[in-house]
Amino acid sequence: MTGSSLEISIEHLLRELTPQVLGTVVRRFRDFAAAEDAVQEASLAAAMQWPLEGLPNNPRAWMTQVAFRRMTDQIRRESARRRRESAVVQEAAQSYTPEIAAIEIAADEDDTLVLLFMCCHPSLTPASAIALTLRAVGGLTTAEIARAFLVPETTMAQRISRAKQSIKNSGIPFQLPTIEERTQRLRAVLHVLYLIFNEGYTSSIGPELRRADLSHEAMRLTRLVHNVQSANPEHETTEVAGLLALMLLTDARRLARTGPEGELIPLSLQDRTLWDKQQIAEGVELLSATLPKGSVGPYQLQAAIAAVHDEAESAEDTDWPQILALYDLLRRMSDNPMVALNQAIAVAMVHGVAKGLELLDALKADTRLADHHRLAAVRAHLLELSGDKRGAITHYRAAAARTGSLPERNYLLTQAARLSDCD
């Protein structure tokens, strides 16, 4: 194995081990915030030592022992300050043996879930939940997370430490939520994973590879949740598989989605030979296995829509009636205004542009959409299809003036310019 491939496999191993070791340490010491720091230190120590000294026989036990030592050192320091010895600490430090590690492996998968439930707790802001999830469960370093979000490392460190403080203050116990709570809490977890995925998927500015990593990390974690769920079919929620399928089917188009300069290429103009066929097949298979189980949720519907697009040989072959039917269902489940916009496009493709534009007029009443650049962008697109060049130019420009995304603004300005040039 060459030096760099050893480093890459160590990196992967550390990411896998992080939630396992963290679970063990939290369960032993009952202090999530301190345990998380200790595991991060153990992981940094491993990243320094293993490439030089080779992998230890039992990497997991190695990391657990280092993390335990950090914890006990810290508690001893605190105990000394308080002038009292803690018998608990002694006991915990001395009683950790490889045999116990073996027993604890059985509890791992649940631990990962418990950690996810903690990190994605509804009391945290999305940005905090994302950062904490990536570090505590994803095993990324603070520096890596900071780079991915283009903020200074100290800022990211503060965000993580505040998130841990909120968890501490709220007294969330280190255990699985009750069955009643679970569905709702799982929704929060899936939402955070979805946000992480989008953060990577939708960004091509900044250090590109790092951003793409976020999508892969989100897929890895979603797969992890999916595997745990599949092992406990009585607790299975089909939306986990739905989200994983959605990620696979969306990410499959990554290479086709932007041009050489990072410019956006709309779905209808993408080079479909660049789509990842294998990933599409996996997503479709997963979705086909999931849909018949019933209780179809929004992620499954979005995955189904992505699958219909992915399976079309060309833009002209797209099965718009089916997409429209899926959007109609999705609309009944979700009050998301973006869903309404997508539905209007599908209506235009099935029933004609005039019908789509009618729907857009009705959407103007929604205050969340009225001044949204997406409404103007979709209107511009439909006006162009209807042959109203002037109107399309006006709305492409209005959308360009309002968007917060640089590649999208470039795209919209280019669309307006293309139409003006034909005059």
Added chain:
Amino acid sequence: MKFILMMGMKTDKESMSKGIMTWPKEDIQAHIGFMIGLNKELKEAGELVSAEGLAFPDEAKMVRAGKDGLPITDGIFPESKEFLIGYWIIDVESPERAYQVAARASAAPGPGGAPLNMPIEVRQVMSGPPEELQ
């Protein structure tokens, strides 16, 4: 979402006659102390991306490329113009939070410790591509 909060300074005679250079020492110190505290707060909140103050415009230059592409520098004409004198870039959950921070900065203490309520321009820093419409 990232936002830039821009703080300006007017350089017309009337504004300059009330500018920070004319304040008593303790007012200047209170103002500076407030700004340092605000930055610390933003950093601890995990929201600060960067914050910089700019030198006063006295030595600023306007630069244009000449025919040969070389720089032609010119002094600036400070009368009745507003100059950027400092900015924050913050990464926050919502525009509302950015406005809140801007209002805090706006109320920085001036002469006699009274809030300046100076205008702070808030603009979004553009992000990467959006989710795809499908």
